[in-house]
Amino acid sequence: xxxPDTRSSSGSSSEGSRYHPEAIEAAWQLRWQEQGLHRxxxxxxGDEASGSGDDTFYALSMFPYPSGNLHMGHVRNYVxxxxxxxxxxxxxxxxxxxxxxxxxGLPAExxxxxxxxxxxxxxxxxxxxxxxxxxxxxLSIDWDREVATCHADYYRWTQWLFLQFHExxxxxxxxxxxxxxxxxxxxxxxxxxxxEGRSWRSGxxxxxxxxxxxxLRITDYAEALLDDLDQLDGWxxxxxTMQSNWIGRSVGAQLHFPxxxxxxAASATAGGAADAADxxxxxxxxxxxxxxxxxxxxxVLAPEHPLVARLTAPEQRLAxxxxxxxxxxxxxxxxxxEDQPKRGVPLGTSVRNPFNGxxxxxWIADYVLAxxxxxxxxxxxxxxxxxxxxxxxxxxxVKRVIVPEGAQEQAYDGGAWTAGGRLVHSGPFDGLEAAxxxxxxxxxxxxxxxxxxxxxxxxxxxLISRQRYWGCPIPMIHCGxxxxxxxxxxxxxxxxxxxxxxxxxxxxxxxxxxSWVNVACPSCGxxxxxxxxxMDTFICSSWYYLRYSDPHNTQLPFERAAAxxxxxxxxxxxxxxxxxxxxxxxxxxTKVLRDxxxxxxxxxxxxxxxxxxxxxxxxxxxxxxxxxxxxxxxDPSDPRDPIDGERLDTFFEKMSKSKGxxxxxxxxxxxxxxxxxxxxxxxKAPPEKDLEWDDADVEGQFRFLQRLWRLVxxxxxxxxxxxxxxxxxxxxxxxxxxxxxxxxAVHGAITAIDDDLAPGHYQFNTAVSELMKLxxxxxxxxxxxxxxxxxxxxxxxxxxxxxxxxxxxxELWDRLGGDGSVHSQRWPxxxxxxxxxxxxxxxxxxxxxxRGQLEVPADADAATLERLALxxxxxxxxxxxxxxxxxxxxxxxxxxxxx
Ligand SMILES: [Zn+2]
Numbered sequence: 048x049x050x051p052d053t054r055s056s057s058g059s060s061s062e063g064s065r066y067h068p069e070a071i072e073a074a075w076q077l078r079w080q081e082q083g084l085h086r087x088x089x090x091x092x093g094d095e096a097s098g099s100g101d102d103t104f105y106a107l108s109m110f111p112y113p114s115g116n117l118h119m120g121h122v123r124n125y126v127x128x129x130x131x132x133x134x135x136x137x138x139x140x141x142x143x144x145x146x147x148x149x150x151x152g153l154p155a156e157x158x159x160x161x162x163x164x165x166x167x168x169x170x171x172x173x174x175x176x177x178x179x180x181x182x183x184x185x186l187s188i189d190w191d192r193e194v195a196t197c198h199a200d201y202y203r204w205t206q207w208l209f210l211q212f213h214e215x216x217x218x219x220x221x222x223x224x225x226x227x228x229x230x231x232x233x234x235x236x237x238x239x240x241x242x243e244g245r246s247w248r249s250g251x252x253x254x255x256x257x258x259x260x261x262x263l264r265i266t267d268y269a270e271a272l273l274d275d276l277d278q279l280d281g282w283x284x285x286x287x288t289m290q291s292n293w294i295g296r297s298v299g300a301q302l303h304f305p306x307x308x309x310x311x312a313a314s315a316t317a318g319g320a321a322d323a324a325d326x327x328x329x330x331x332x333x334x335x336x337x338x339x340x341x342x343x344x345x346x347v348l349a350p351e352h353p354l355v356a357r358l359t360a361p362e363q364r365l366a367x368x369x370x371x372x373x374x375x376x377x378x379x380x381x382x383x384x385e386d387q388p389k390r391g392v393p394l395g396t397s398v399r400n401p402f403n404g405x406x407x408x409x410w411i412a413d414y415v416l417a418x419x420x421x422x423x424x425x426x427x428x429x430x431x432x433x434x435x436x437x438x439x440x441x442x443x444x445v446k447r448v449i450v451p452e453g454a455q456e457q458a459y460d461g462g463a464w465t466a467g468g469r470l471v472h473s474g475p476f477d478g479l480e481a482a483x484x485x486x487x488x489x490x491x492x493x494x495x496x497x498x499x500x501x502x503x504x505x506x507x508x509x510l511i512s513r514q515r516y517w518g519c520p521i522p523m524i525h526c527g528x529x530x531x532x533x534x535x536x537x538x539x540x541x542x543x544x545x546x547x548x549x550x551x552x553x554x555x556x557x558x559x560x561x562s563w564v565n566v567a568c569p570s571c572g573x574x575x576x577x578x579x580x581x582m583d584t585f586i587c588s589s590w591y592y593l594r595y596s597d598p599h600n601t602q603l604p605f606e607r608a609a610a611x612x613x614x615x616x617x618x619x620x621x622x623x624x625x626x627x628x629x630x631x632x633x634x635x636x637t638k639v640l641r642d643x644x645x646x647x648x649x650x651x652x653x654x655x656x657x658x659x660x661x662x663x664x665x666x667x668x669x670x671x672x673x674x675x676x677x678x679x680x681x682d683p684s685d686p687r688d689p690i691d692g693e694r695l696d697t698f699f700e701k702m703s704k705s706k707g708x709x710x711x712x713x714x715x716x717x718x719x720x721x722x723x724x725x726x727x728x729x730x731k732a733p734p735e736k737d738l739e740w741d742d743a744d745v746e747g748q749f750r751f752l753q754r755l756w757r758l759v760x761x762x763x764x765x766x767x768x769x770x771x772x773x774x775x776x777x778x779x780x781x782x783x784x785x786x787x788x789x790x791x792a793v794h795g796a797i798t799a800i801d802d803d804l805a806p807g808h809y810q811f812n813t814a815v816s817e818l819m820k821l822x823x824x825x826x827x828x829x830x831x832x833x834x835x836x837x838x839x840x841x842x843x844x845x846x847x848x849x850x851x852x853x854x855x856x857x858e859l860w861d862r863l864g865g866d867g868s869v870h871s872q873r874w875p876x877x878x879x880x881x882x883x884x885x886x887x888x889x890x891x892x893x894x895x896x897x898r899g900q901l902e903v904p905a906d907a908d909a910a911t912l913e914r915l916a917l918x919x920x921x922x923x924x925x926x927x928x929x930x931x932x933x934x935x936x937x938x939x940x941x942x943x944x945x946x
Pocket of ligand 1: 572
């Protein structure tokens with residue numbers, strides 16, 4: 048806050064006042080809060096013409112998990128979003144810039160198990176702590192719209208939305224594999240299983256178990272999620288590619304291979320095939336290479352395929368069961384990793400290739416997954432490298448059916464031929480080019496009922512069930528007579544019971560809470576049981592950005608008009624680690640809610656910025672492999688391990704607790720203030736690049752802010768006040784070259800910073816450089832400029848600074864006597880006329896010889912030109928202090944000095 052204004056007259060000491068961020072930042076934060084400066088301006092009814100959202104701007108940061116500790120990665124994310132929000136406000140847009148908490152999840156439950164605290168209390172305390180840490184950064188967040196996904200007024204609507212999915216047939220139950228801890232008798236999350244497949248808590252070898260669980264049918268939207276990536280040209284190309292690969296569209300065919308009766312095979316028993324995707328009589332495979340169908344030499348089922356038991360020959364039963372056990376211990380990643388050897392076992396039975404009538408042996412192998420495609424693939428060793436390796440290992444036939452154009456059939460030692468060519472040994476398709484044959488083979492399959500053309504996706508349905516306590520309860524009830532019955536919407540929320548005992552054993556505590564589990568069936572009134580699974584927290588974060596548009600609605604998750612007014616998010620900012628799941632799920636939610644008539648746009652996030660990591664200097668002992676905290680390194684120019692004196696390896700790595708290289712934002716703010724921390728983070732690297740922490744550069748930004756302080760301090764001491772000029776919008780008349788140069792510097796900076804801040808461009812680092820250049824240029828020029836030009840320059844400088852260093856800018860604005868808050872001003876508009884270089888070169892001759900050149904105003908008269916020539920360094924040097932006898936002026940061209 049400004050000191051009393053008396054100091055401007057008495058402040059004649061050469062030092063002036065000094066920049067003390069701690070004295071101004073908290074005070075301005077309090078003032079802004081009292082003034083409601085960051086409250087979101089709502090539209091009133093009369094402003095419906097702007098329903099298109101032209102004058103609204105939605106700036107959104109990915110909301111954090113409330114761990115209780117704000118780290119530098121958070122700071123970078125939120126400062127970037129804050130600058131974007133502040134610039135848009137200064138440009139006159141109505142801005143929504145909210146913040147909330149992704150507050151369900153495992154850590155709270157672990158804290159409950161380890162320390163006996165209530166997960167809700169623990170989470171709320173963390174939220175309070177992180178909120179106050181965030182507030183110290185001076186972020187222009189509308190805290191009135193804060194949401195926490197773990198509070199019933201939020202998760203009530205998460206449940207309501209789940210019911211929408213259920214009603215649309217997009218939520219269903221099926222068997223799926225879970226990690227089971229046999230000692231604690233509980234289901235584990237993937238992150239609770241270590242690299243060796245052991246429980247984080249009991250150390251037991253984790254088993255795979257089948258449980259009926261809830262899924263969302265995201266595969267119904269695979270095509271739309273892929274196609275609409277084309278709309279997202281405000282997203283990084285890399286993120287769109289990652290999404291596209293994750294959805295994984297492939298065009299091919301599904302083919303049916305009839306099962307051959309085998310004397311020894313177990314007879315088809317009822318029941319076992321009830322869940323089978325295939326008919327009882329054939330195995331269906333998906334292939335992108337129907338042109339190789341004459342080269343199939345074996346068929347592989349996933350070990351979990353429902354037909355495996357039925358199709359296993361008695362003499363293979365032991366081997367098959369042993370193999371299935373072995374595979375059940377492996378993770379999906381291990382099973383499908385490129386560098387892992389593939390293993391398999393024959394079932395001892397066969398299918399028939401409908402195209403050539405050949406009997407094809409059936410195998411199971413670890414690399415085929417049950418829930419991907421039909422859980423069965425055809426093996427074509429001659430034309431697929433993985434199949435080739437598998438066939439060589441198990442001595443299966445390799446049948447070449449495609450030869451490269453113009454080549455003879457050759458030996459197969461080189462591996463599989465995966466490119467195109469012409470078909471051989473392929474019946475009626477011999478001689479056809481592969482792509483041509485593909486179409487013909489699919490057509491034949493469709494004609495004969497052997498299969499059909501099909502587009503397949505890698506994307507699988509979303510398993511949302513968690514056998515955990517600290518999550519949003521799935522609002523379903525299991526009734527003996529009615530089956531699965533949704534909780535009626537008016538009975539929501541299904542509240543999470545609090546104050547439970549957590550042992551970490553015996554499954555989710557919800558399953559043991561009889562008073563909560565036992566409930567009357569909403570349909571028939573008979574005793575029934577609640578669903579005890581809670582939802583994947585990714586569900587809670589798939590719609591939070593919609594709730595911010597209407598956070599206090601008690602009738603609906605959000606009103607359609609409110610969502611449509613603010614959405615889609617104009618600028619989303621967050622980490623690349625969310626490039627796939629969170630963004631894909633949010634896009635899926637948006638499309639489903641659109642189809643339910645709850646909103647009217649296709650995509651939630653128009654622009655996406657994925658900020659780089661914050662890295663810091665990291666020391667590692669090459670002998671022990673241990674990290675040494677930078678604080679323990681005595682001499683950074685010769686870094687040594689304090690324990691054994693070993694010279695340490697030095698590099699930059701992402702800040703983390705385990706490496707001891709983290710920089711606590713609070714420490715930096717305490718020392719330099721939030722504005723310096725913000726300036727450094729913005730200046731050090733372009734937002735999407737990794738940033739290397741550097742104390743010297745932090746110090747440099749602090750000194751820059753001090754210089755700005757002194758610059759304004761000097762102006763204030765000279766009596767310059769922003770409200771003395773003709774007011775904003777009236778460009779002052781520059782009268783002399785110094786004033787012209789000052790205006791050129793100011794308007795040049797506005798132009799450059801405008802370009803740096805253009806949506807999607809966001810080169811904050813060069814924008815800060817421009818501010819530094821401008822302040823350097825202003826220093827001397829401000830002294831000589833007239834009041835109007837000086838005030839224009841000062842006003843522009845402080846407003847340009849405002850998005851980056853909001854506290855200092857507000858303080859300087861206040862000291863300069865500006866009206867209102869600097870953050871409520873209008874962004875300066877570059878004056879193109881100020882940028883015109885209206886000077887011309889003037890040749891200086893001495894006794895008729897050219898001795899140099901001057902830049903002079905284009906319209907200077909002869910007397911001015913004579914004066915400028917005589918005052919020049921050139922005259923000083925060549926006349927050696929003597930006055931010339933004669934001066935010849937040729938206006939616009941030259942001045943000849945004759946001594
Ligand atoms: Zn019932």
